[in-house]
Amino acid sequence: MKTNLKYLLMGMLTVGTLLTKAQQLPINPGPFKPTDESLKEYKYPEWFRDAKFGIWAHWGPQAVPRQGDWYARGMYEQGSRQNKYHVANYGPPSKFGYKDIIALWKAEKWDPEKLMALYKKAGAKYFVSMGSHHDNFFLWKSQLHKWNAFNMGPHKDVVGTWQKAAQKEGLKFGVSEHLGASYTWFQASHRADKTGELAGVPYDGADPQYADLYHTKAADNDKGWLTTNPDYMKEWYANIKELVDTYHPDLLYSDSGLPFGDVGRSMLANFYNGNAAFHNGNPTAIYNCKQTSDGKWVQDLERGVQGDINPYPWQTDTSIGDWFYQTGQKYKTGTEVIQMLVDIVSKNGNLLINVVQTPEGDLEPDVLKIVEDIAVWMPTNGKGIYGTRPWKIYGEGPSTVKENQKKGQFSGLADTRSYQPTDIRFTTKGNNLYAFCMEIPQGDIQIKSLGKNSTVNDKKIVSVSLLGSKQKLKWKQEDDALVITKPTNLPDWTVMAFQVELK
Numbered sequence: 001m002k003t004n005l006k007y008l009l010m011g012m013l014t015v016g017t018l019l020t021k022a023q024q025l026p027i028n029p030g031p032f033k034p035t036d037e038s039l040k041e042y043k044y045p046e047w048f049r050d051a052k053f054g055i056w057a058h059w060g061p062q063a064v065p066r067q068g069d070w071y072a073r074g075m076y077e078q079g080s081r082q083n084k085y086h087v088a089n090y091g092p093p094s095k096f097g098y099k100d101i102i103a104l105w106k107a108e109k110w111d112p113e114k115l116m117a118l119y120k121k122a123g124a125k126y127f128v129s130m131g132s133h134h135d136n137f138f139l140w141k142s143q144l145h146k147w148n149a150f151n152m153g154p155h156k157d158v159v160g161t162w163q164k165a166a167q168k169e170g171l172k173f174g175v176s177e178h179l180g181a182s183y184t185w186f187q188a189s190h191r192a193d194k195t196g197e198l199a200g201v202p203y204d205g206a207d208p209q210y211a212d213l214y215h216t217k218a219a220d221n222d223k224g225w226l227t228t229n230p231d232y233m234k235e236w237y238a239n240i241k242e243l244v245d246t247y248h249p250d251l252l253y254s255d256s257g258l259p260f261g262d263v264g265r266s267m268l269a270n271f272y273n274g275n276a277a278f279h280n281g282n283p284t285a286i287y288n289c290k291q292t293s294d295g296k297w298v299q300d301l302e303r304g305v306q307g308d309i310n311p312y313p314w315q316t317d318t319s320i321g322d323w324f325y326q327t328g329q330k331y332k333t334g335t336e337v338i339q340m341l342v343d344i345v346s347k348n349g350n351l352l353i354n355v356v357q358t359p360e361g362d363l364e365p366d367v368l369k370i371v372e373d374i375a376v377w378m379p380t381n382g383k384g385i386y387g388t389r390p391w392k393i394y395g396e397g398p399s400t401v402k403e404n405q406k407k408g409q410f411s412g413l414a415d416t417r418s419y420q421p422t423d424i425r426f427t428t429k430g431n432n433l434y435a436f437c438m439e440i441p442q443g444d445i446q447i448k449s450l451g452k453n454s455t456v457n458d459k460k461i462v463s464v465s466l467l468g469s470k471q472k473l474k475w476k477q478e479d480d481a482l483v484i485t486k487p488t489n490l491p492d493w494t495v496m497a498f499q500v501e502l503k
Helices: 002-020 046-051 081-089 098-102 112-121 158-168 179-190 208-214 230-247 262-278 334-345 365-384
Strands: 053-057 126-132 172-177 251-254 286-289 298-302 314-319 349-354 424-429 432-437 445-447 461-466 475-477 482-484 496-502
Touching: 046 172, 053 172, 098 208, 112 158, 112 365, 126 158, 126 179, 126 251, 158 172, 158 230, 172 230, 179 208, 179 230, 230 262, 262 286, 314 334, 334 349, 334 365, 334 424, 365 432, 365 496, 445 496, 461 482
Parallel strands: 053 126, 053 349, 126 172, 172 251, 251 286, 286 298, 298 314, 314 349
Antiparallel strands: 424 432, 432 496, 445 482, 461 496, 475 482
16 A cells, blocks of 8 residues: 555646746747636637537447447456457457457548538538547557558548538537547556456557557556556657648547646647637637636536536537447437437537448438438528527426436536426527427427526517418417417428517
């Protein structure tokens, strides 16, 4: 115990020394410094607040085995589902490792321009490419790291190619980095089978010639999501700096809280300053991480949503299925995605959703249908989504009662849930209030927040219409609710938006 404490204290002192020197890291010149006080001067670009909906390509060589997320780690965990699959189909990881999976990723059916046109049709206003997952394989043309998609696998600059396609369609462009966690996450590759014919034979991650992919062996006490090794932190900083300084993305996502203390603050100051300079003093920079923002960035909630209106813009990131392609996986429906989007927007958030690609790079028919269902709904109902802001309350109905709000996987509430016909969500823009029915109405629509005696609304109702319908509505404002007679013909979708003009 004393020995472990000794090394822990030594490690903390080393990290502390590095962090006090964080300002010595190369940072793009500009107004931001690597301090909380400086970063609190950040201003949210209007493009993000107006955009509301983005699509993510969480895609890379881990899709090749068709066994879902975290394959590069799971294949080294003896007895796990992914390890059993790997041994049966490729051989033991002591002989056929993740480096050999990378060589199998060819992306031969990938048509980024076709996909981007589809995503624009579906209503996405921004697109995010994965930069690197925890597997430490870069999807950009790196000068610092040979294990990248330009050098091997598909032999393409995936990030750069996605960016050109997004810009062609007028979409803002982002990149996600999951590297901060890779240093501890990938340590399973340094182990060996504990039982069987190859017990004790090291996996290929333990081979020093591949340390640039699998990282060096971490200290025994370095087991958190983010490493405590200052050398790893410096390497991470250099890699992310190369990524943002090369591609100048509008958005950068970290799969963690802000990593590594002052090193992370230096990264963020570098990103903000570089973005502002690249855009001639009109910055577009959005940074997402899984930590409350206090105005310094956009808080991201993985597989979860806020329970109420947040004063700061925020984002849910989730997937229509598993993060990487998995044979036989269950997907969200188009309606579930739309319900999730409306709920998030009503609370001042954005939705970034991963559309699962095959290893080859295309979309399977069931995934294509989900995107096309969203594309049918969005042109009409996007009027109540894009450019809107939260109302005084986000909604009403059974789903707003705390006891009915099930918890999500990570933070906040679950990203999908069941709704009742009386569940309503609100957004507002100008003089218009948009009231979304989250399920098909079963009778007359009653919006209690708009009754004459409402303590929420103090404005006069001028008119009421249903987006997607030319039918003149019958409505009346009673003491306890605005009552809208259910239209004879409803639009051909589940989530419906009533536009209420207030004066």
